[in-house]
Amino acid sequence: MTISVAMTVNGKAVSGKVEARTLLVQFLREHLGMTGTHVGCDTSQCGACVVDVDGKSVKSCTMLAVQAEGAKVITIEGLAESADKLHPMQEAFRENHALQCGFCTPGMVMSAIDMVKRHNYQLDEATVRRELEGNLCRCTGYHNIVKAILAAAPAMKSAGV
Amino acid sequence: MYDFAYHRPKSVADAVALLKGKEEARPMSGGMTLIPTLKQRLARPSDIVDLGAIKELAGIKVEGNNVVIGGMTKHGDVATSADVKANIPALASLAGHIGDPAVRNRGTMGGSVANNDPAADYPAAVVALNATITTNTGKHTADDFFKGLFETALSEGELITSISFPKVEKAAYIKFPNPASRYAMVGVFVAKTAGGVRVAVTGAGPCVFRVKAMEDALAKNFTSAAIKDIKVPADDLNSDIHGSAEYRAHLVGVMARRAVDAANK
Numbered sequence: 359m360t361i362s363v364a365m366t367v368n369g370k371a372v373s374g375k376v377e378a379r380t381l382l383v384q385f386l387r388e389h390l391g392m393t394g395t396h397v398g399c400d401t402s403q404c405g406a407c408v409v410d411v412d413g414k415s416v417k418s419c420t421m422l423a424v425q426a427e428g429a430k431v432i433t434i435e436g437l438a439e440s441a442d443k444l445h446p447m448q449e450a451f452r453e454n455h456a457l458q459c460g461f462c463t464p465g466m467v468m469s470a471i472d473m474v475k476r477h478n479y480q481l482d483e484a485t486v487r488r489e490l491e492g493n494l495c496r497c498t499g500y501h502n503i504v505k506a507i508l509a510a511a512p513a514m515k516s517a518g519v
Numbered sequence: 520m521y522d523f524a525y526h527r528p529k530s531v532a533d534a535v536a537l538l539k540g541k542e543e544a545r546p547m548s549g550g551m552t553l554i555p556t557l558k559q560r561l562a563r564p565s566d567i568v569d570l571g572a573i574k575e576l577a578g579i580k581v582e583g584n585n586v587v588i589g590g591m592t593k594h595g596d597v598a599t600s601a602d603v604k605a606n607i608p609a610l611a612s613l614a615g616h617i618g619d620p621a622v623r624n625r626g627t628m629g630g631s632v633a634n635n636d637p638a639a640d641y642p643a644a645v646v647a648l649n650a651t652i653t654t655n656t657g658k659h660t661a662d663d664f665f666k667g668l669f670e671t672a673l674s675e676g677e678l679i680t681s682i683s684f685p686k687v688e689k690a691a692y693i694k695f696p697n698p699a700s701r702y703a704m705v706g707v708f709v710a711k712t713a714g715g716v717r718v719a720v721t722g723a724g725p726c727v728f729r730v731k732a733m734e735d736a737l738a739k740n741f742t743s744a745a746i747k748d749i750k751v752p753a754d755d756l757n758s759d760i761h762g763s764a765e766y767r768a769h770l771v772g773v774m775a776r777r778a779v780d781a782a783n784k
Contacts, residue, residue, distance in 0.1 A: 359522060359523065359524045359525060361525060377522050378522055378523050378524065378525035378567065379520045379521070379522045379523065379557070381554075400558065401555060401558075402551065402554075402555060402622065405619070405621065408621055414595075414624040415620060415621045415624060416621050416624055416625055417621045417622065417625075420550065420551060420554045420555065420625070421550065421554070421625065422525070422550070422554070422569075424525050424527070424569075425550070425569060425571060427527070469620065469621065472620065473620065476620075489620060491618075491619040491620075491701070492618065492619025492620060492621050492622060493619075
């Protein structure tokens, strides 16, 4: 079944024709060519595909594109203000060497931003580690990811994002 | 995933009409179980009826002595609801430990209860709190609702519209999560309400069940010491690579005692 779908991705109106079974992540990557959002496990475990849909973080490998009809979607490509000015969370990941291979990073950054906002910019290490339950990293042992998120929380607050 | 026809009705009546009118139609709530099932081609529905746009199904309200939660209410909303936290904190805590934050933003209470996964958390809360399940056609008591492995009292075209939980005096839910999947190997919900004491176990068997001996002992003396000698037979419990039936039977006792201690805090 082919369906027309329209949504806003990173502030831009987009539309396309998809099969009912097309996943949101497939629509982003294969229809829109936005390959920043990754597919790691395809079984909702790893979190590499996390994007923001109407203000809530979701695993885009476990949502149909048609379910995002009319929604506002933000992906990793929508975070940085410009090529020179990263989002404070991206900057904190760079500063703290919070990635090695980088495959999990888009999902980590998206989940981390959601986490900081849900906790009103106030996080401790135990909370960060618990909240990262749905994001798997096979390189870093999480240590620097946790450091980056803790550093980004006050930076996001002062930047007003 | 096999392709299907997709529908997004705006009302329960429209959803039911779609489900009844199609040969192999399936309702979808949050999709956290159904979409992975479709991906593995373990199901091949002709039609998916997405309940996501039905506003009347979501929301939480306090009605007299009960907290009534709409079927499409997300786990994350139950976990953070001031009404749930104030009246049934154990239920908010349970919801806050399902899956991970992104899963809790999509998965719904009605979907989980209707699916009746043997390792799901919510069935333990529904049974221990003696909740009432309301559907588009009527009401079910908790004890009559969960029939067996992935089996419930729901008939075709019947959708959970809300679940009503009584306020509690004391309650707690403690689970032993599988170290890899984080699903409950065993989870025990202990509750003391105006209706008495109930102990419900998920994860251990093919379907949620009560432990009457523990309920009787706790009704007389609501302490973990009162149930320390009560054993659950391993006969009908799950046995798999993660743990034997005997191990799960042992865990039921440990989780139940921890839950009673947590409820008394």
